[in-house]
Amino acid sequence: MGTGGIRAGSALAVGAAVVGVGAGASWLWRHQAGIAFSRPVNEWTFTHMSTVMPTETVSRAPESRPLPSGPRLRGFAYEYQGERRTLTELHARTRTTGFAVLHRGMLVREEYPGRFASPETRFQLFSLTKSVTSILVGIALEEGALGSTADKVVSYVPELAGSAYDGPTVEDLLHMSSGVEFVEDYTDPASSFARFERAVSGGGSLLDVVRSLPRAAEPGGTFSYSTVDSQVLGWVLESATGLTLSRYAHSRLWSRIGTERDAYYFLTRGRPRTALGGGSLNATVRDLARVGLLMACGGELDGQQVVPASWVERSRGVSMPHLAVGALGTDIAPHYGYANQWWTLDGERRSFTGIGIHGQYLWVDPDADVVVVKTSAWNTAEDEARDAETVSALSALVAHLEAHG
Structure with a gap:
C-alpha cells in the first residue's frame, strides 16, 4: 500500500x-475539570493552563528587580501533632510544587519539588488571584479611577441591574459580604459553583449565571465565601479603568515591581471572553514573592508607593465582627478571618495570606518581614488536614526567622 x-x-x-x-x-x-484537577494529571494542568484555555498576557516589567540571596535557611523544623518535621517532609505531605521564602527582601530558600516546576514555570493560582484583584482595586481607588468603596456595583456594571447584585457596594464585594447566594461547593455538580465552572470551561455565559443568583441576606453583614463576588469585583475594576484585568495588572503592578516573567490570566471559552478576577491568574513563584514583598513593605518598593499603605493595612484585618478570625462559619477553618479579599490570621502579628484551592499560598508577615510562596497540587480542592499543617509550619517558620535572623 x-x-x-x-x-x-x-x-x-x-x-x-x-x-x-x-x-x-x-x-x-x-468531566474535564474533575480529571484535570486530580492527581497525577493536576501537576501538569496547574503548570500548563495556557495550553488548555484562552489567555491574555500580563507583560513582565521592562527591567527585572533582583531578589538577592540571603543566608540559606537551615536547621528549621516545626512541631505538628506531636511530631517534629522538616520542610522537606512538609512538601511531601502537602504536595508542594514550588516554594520560596523571602526574609528582609532576600531569598533564603527556593525549591521546586513539582514534576513540571521550575523558576520559569507559571503556576495556576486559583483564588489567590482574588488577593491580586484587591491590590488592583486599591490602586484604582488611589488614582481616582474607582470613586469609592461605597459605590454601588451596578453603577459600574449596569448589566446587573435588577439582579441580586443591584444593591451591594464595592466594599461588600471586597469582604465577601454581598448577601448574594452562591454555593461554593466544589463537589456538588448541581451547585451554583458547578454552573459557574461549566460556563467558564464550556462556553456558556458567566453574566447569565451571575444574574440568576438569588439574594440570601442583606448586603454588608454576613460573610459568605463567593468566587462570584470576586468575579463581579473584577468587572467593576475593568469598567472603572477601561482596561482588561491583564492590561491593568501590567500597567499598575507587574511593570512596577520588577517582575521577571510574563504572567497571564486564562479566559472563558465563551465570548465575550473574560478573565476571572477570582481565579485565573498564572505567575511564577518568584514574581508572586515580589507581590508579597510589596505588601510586606506597606505597599512601597524602592521608594515608590505602588499600593496605598492604608490599603495594605486593611488587608491585615478590619474591625467587623462577622469577619473576625473564627467567626466566618462552621465550614471555614477557625484559624482564619477575612478582609479585603485576603485571609487574616489569629494573634497580634496580624499576618495575612492569599489562598487558592489545591494548596496555593502567599503568606505575608510585615512585622517579621517574611514572605512565603507555596504552590501545591492537592488531589482535592480543599484539604483541612493539609491546610492545618501548612498554617502550623508557616507560622513556625516566621517565628524561626524572626528569632534567628
Whole structure:
C-alpha cells in the first residue's frame, strides 16, 4: 500500500474510533475539570493552563528587580501533632510544587519539588488571584479611577441591574459580604459553583449565571465565601479603568515591581471572553514573592508607593465582627478571618495570606518581614488536614526567622 493508501486507511481508522468513542468523548468533556484537577494529571494542568484555555498576557516589567540571596535557611523544623518535621517532609505531605521564602527582601530558600516546576514555570493560582484583584482595586481607588468603596456595583456594571447584585457596594464585594447566594461547593455538580465552572470551561455565559443568583441576606453583614463576588469585583475594576484585568495588572503592578516573567490570566471559552478576577491568574513563584514583598513593605518598593499603605493595612484585618478570625462559619477553618479579599490570621502579628484551592499560598508577615510562596497540587480542592499543617509550619517558620535572623 502506498502512502496515500496509508493516509486513507489511517483516516478511516480515526473516523471509526471517533464514532466508537463518541459517548466516551462526551463523558470526558463533561468531566474535564474533575480529571484535570486530580492527581497525577493536576501537576501538569496547574503548570500548563495556557495550553488548555484562552489567555491574555500580563507583560513582565521592562527591567527585572533582583531578589538577592540571603543566608540559606537551615536547621528549621516545626512541631505538628506531636511530631517534629522538616520542610522537606512538609512538601511531601502537602504536595508542594514550588516554594520560596523571602526574609528582609532576600531569598533564603527556593525549591521546586513539582514534576513540571521550575523558576520559569507559571503556576495556576486559583483564588489567590482574588488577593491580586484587591491590590488592583486599591490602586484604582488611589488614582481616582474607582470613586469609592461605597459605590454601588451596578453603577459600574449596569448589566446587573435588577439582579441580586443591584444593591451591594464595592466594599461588600471586597469582604465577601454581598448577601448574594452562591454555593461554593466544589463537589456538588448541581451547585451554583458547578454552573459557574461549566460556563467558564464550556462556553456558556458567566453574566447569565451571575444574574440568576438569588439574594440570601442583606448586603454588608454576613460573610459568605463567593468566587462570584470576586468575579463581579473584577468587572467593576475593568469598567472603572477601561482596561482588561491583564492590561491593568501590567500597567499598575507587574511593570512596577520588577517582575521577571510574563504572567497571564486564562479566559472563558465563551465570548465575550473574560478573565476571572477570582481565579485565573498564572505567575511564577518568584514574581508572586515580589507581590508579597510589596505588601510586606506597606505597599512601597524602592521608594515608590505602588499600593496605598492604608490599603495594605486593611488587608491585615478590619474591625467587623462577622469577619473576625473564627467567626466566618462552621465550614471555614477557625484559624482564619477575612478582609479585603485576603485571609487574616489569629494573634497580634496580624499576618495575612492569599489562598487558592489545591494548596496555593502567599503568606505575608510585615512585622517579621517574611514572605512565603507555596504552590501545591492537592488531589482535592480543599484539604483541612493539609491546610492545618501548612498554617502550623508557616507560622513556625516566621517565628524561626524572626528569632534567628
